[in-house]
Amino acid sequence: MSDWVIEAEGITKVYRMGDIEVHALSGVDLRIARGEIVSIMGPSGSGKTTLMNILGCLDRPTSGSYSLDGSQVAELSDDQLAAIRNKKVGFVFQSFNLLGRQTALTNVELPMRYAGVSNGRRKRAMEALEAVGLGDRVQHRPNELSGGQQQRVAIARALVNNPAMIMADEPTGNLDSKSGVEIVQILLDLNRNIGTTLIFVTHDPEIAAHTKRVISLLDGLITEDRIVEK
Amino acid sequence: MDLWRIVLEALDSLASNKVRSALTVLGIVIGVGAVIAMLAIGAGAQNTITGSISGIGTNLLFVMRGGSEEVRNPQPLTLGDAEAMRDPFAAPSVIGVAPVLQGSAEITFTGEGDIVAAVGVTPEHESVRNVEIAEGEFINEIHLLGRSAVVVLGPDIAETLFGRTESIVGESVRIEGQPFRVIGITIAKGGQGPTNEDNQIYIPMSTAQTRLFRRSGSDHVDMILVQALNADAVTTAEEEISAILRNRHRTAIGEDDFTTFSQQSFLEVAETITNVFTIFLGGVASISLLVGGIGIMNIMLVSVTERTREIGLRKAVGARKRDIMLQFLAESALLSLFGGLIGIVLGWALSMLVGAIAAASNADINPVVGIDAVLLATIFSAAVGLFFGLYPAKRAADLEPVEALRYE
Known part of the structure; x- marks a missing residue:
């Protein structure tokens, strides 16, 4: 297995809006090593969401090659992409996206159910929740949890299938600053403890300040890719 | 995904909107109830009619004047014809x-x-x-x-x-x-x-x-x-007297100017009539089942739209099209299955009521809720749920994860 989690070359994405072609990405080359912590930054319309969707296998590039954790994924079918997302990508969204009627525990079990895991599901979900410090809240539903706690459930859900990377899309956007710091800290701890690759998609310089590598996007191209030395 | 988990989740989702689920189920309840009641009443009427025909006697033949419409100037039946049928050699x-x-x-x-x-x-x-x-x-x-x-x-x-x-x-x-x-x-x-x-x-x-x-x-x-002589000899007797009458009336074969009926032929006619009657009633009733099915489709489409983000999230964490399909099909199938079960009870009650009213007005109809009608209604209602759930479920399964996640 290569040391690169992400190897992307010449990624373009073109949307059609009526007669107009919108070039959301116009040739992005990117490599991210295993265990790296990366921020992808850029203003609205820069293409960072599109890049995240492609890197997270939610969408396919119009052209270019993309290898995630050693598998070529640019031309897979919808269901094959779903399987890749299930095994290799953990998502943390700005708005948590938990299932409102399910407990924290069943929310965390969800990816394992789609993976077809039937044994030890509960135990693994419990471990993931304990890892994010919610071992005492497993039977609570999202509406009985604070925003920070809900985001921690989402992190537990993202890491429960031992993904190659976790993509966090504005993970602190809906949180107060104190919870936001906690959430970022939990993610950084995961990286330190189990070596999970972390990709933050954000325009918040506070988060970017925690990452060693910052990639800036503008008009569908990478304008800057710098290593921050602390 | 294990089936049990899918069913539990579908039940949970239906329970989250009880009034809506109940109203949707009601459409199927009425449809299945109507079908069951109509089939039961049809079967009851058939039993009454065939019962009274059976009272005629199994070894009787009725001979009447006139054959098919093409035969002109049919000769009347006479005492002489009757006498000729007594001939033990011509009609043993x-x-x-x-x-x-x-x-x-x-x-x-x-x-x-x-x-x-x-x-x-x-x-x-x-x-x-x-x-x-x-x-x-x-x-x-x-x-x-x-x-x-x-x-x-x-x-x-x-x-x-x-x-x-x-x-x-x-x-x-x-x-x-x-x-x-x-x-x-x-x-x-x-x-x-x-x-x-x-x-x-x-x-x-x-x-x-x-x-x-x-x-x-x-x-x-x-x-x-x-x-x-007996029930088995009815057909032979029919041939014997037909030969006698053809001979006496000097008609060619195929141009009989008389008609014979046995209890069997009365029964067949009556059964044909009551079958048509039952199919007609059942057909009218199944239109309401169809309407109930459209109700299910409607609600499932609303539900898919409401839960677009949920579908997006499920896809993001690895749900395949199949998983999403199954989830929504389970909901629509459960809706119609519940409707079917309650409808069977309602249909049974309805047919008992009709039986009671018929008894009170001296018409002797005993509606029969047959196991075949119950099976038919159960299978039919589940099929309606699956059929009308298919389109909404397909819509849900085909949602693009990126767009579904962004849906407000």
Whole structure:
């Protein structure tokens, strides 16, 4: 297995809006090593969401090659992409996206159910929740949890299938600053403890300040890719 | 994904919007209930009708004048035809022949009166038609030869005229204004409607011919009842008498100017009619099931739209199209299955109610909720749920994860 989690070359994405072609990405080359912590930054319309969707296998590039954790994924079918997302990508969204009627525990079990895991599901979900410090809240539903706690459930859900990377899309956007710091800290701890690759998609310089590598996007191209030395 | 988990989750999701789920189920409940009730009532009506036909007797044949429409100038049936059927060499399967002359006549007794079916018969009618006498005697040879003014009354008309069914023999009644002496009362057979034999009177054939129903030829009869040896000999007897009549009427084969009916053919006709009736009612009822199915589709489409983000999230964490399909199909199938189960109970209750109303109004219909109807309704309602759930589920499964996640 290569040391690169992400190897992307010449990624373009073109949307059609009526007669107009919108070039959301116009040739992005990117490599991210295993265990790296990366921020992808850029203003609205820069293409960072599109890049995240492609890197997270939610969408396919119009052209270019993309290898995630050693598998070529640019031309897979919808269901094959779903399987890749299930095994290799953990998502943390700005708005948590938990299932409102399910407990924290069943929310965390969800990816394992789609993976077809039937044994030890509960135990693994419990471990993931304990890892994010919610071992005492497993039977609570999202509406009985604070925003920070809900985001921690989402992190537990993202890491429960031992993904190659976790993509966090504005993970602190809906949180107060104190919870936001906690959430970022939990993610950084995961990286330190189990070596999970972390990709933050954000325009918040506070988060970017925690990452060693910052990639800036503008008009569908990478304008800057710098290593921050602390 | 294990099936049990899918069902639990679907139940949970349906429970999250109880009023909506209940209203959707109601459409299926009404549809299935209507189908069950209609099939049950149809089956009940069929049983009643075939039951009363079976009362005729399994070894009887009815011979009537006239064949298919193409046959012109059908010859009337005569006493001579009836006599010819008694020939033990030409018709060995026949053991009894009873010609009949019938019409309606007004019968009165001291001011009380009614119009009833009057049957001109020969003495053999008693054994052929299995008429049982409660009191007095049936018409005999002497009455027939003497064209006697005598009458045998059914118990219902006796009750109408005399207010009793006993000690009537010897009384004098007037039929079409002419005095007749009552010589017997038949035993009640039970029945209703125009074929009620309890409201019928029997008079000698010769008397009917000369005094009540004058036919153009003095030996013409309306119908000839033929008794076969047994139920198995009915077909043979039918062939024998057909040959006799063709010979006597000099008609070519295929141009019969007479028609024979057996109990079997009556039963077949009746069953055809009641089947058509049942299919018609069931068809009308299944339209409401269809409407209920469209209700399910409607609600599932709303539900898919409402839960677009949830679908996006599920896809993001690895749900395949199949998983999303199954999730929504489970919900629509459960909706219609519940509807089907409640509908079966409702349909059963409805058919019992109809049975009770029918019994109260003296029409003897016992609705039968057959296991086949229950199975049909269950399978049909689940199929409706799956069919009408398919399109919404497909819509959900085909959502693009990126767009579904961004949906507000």
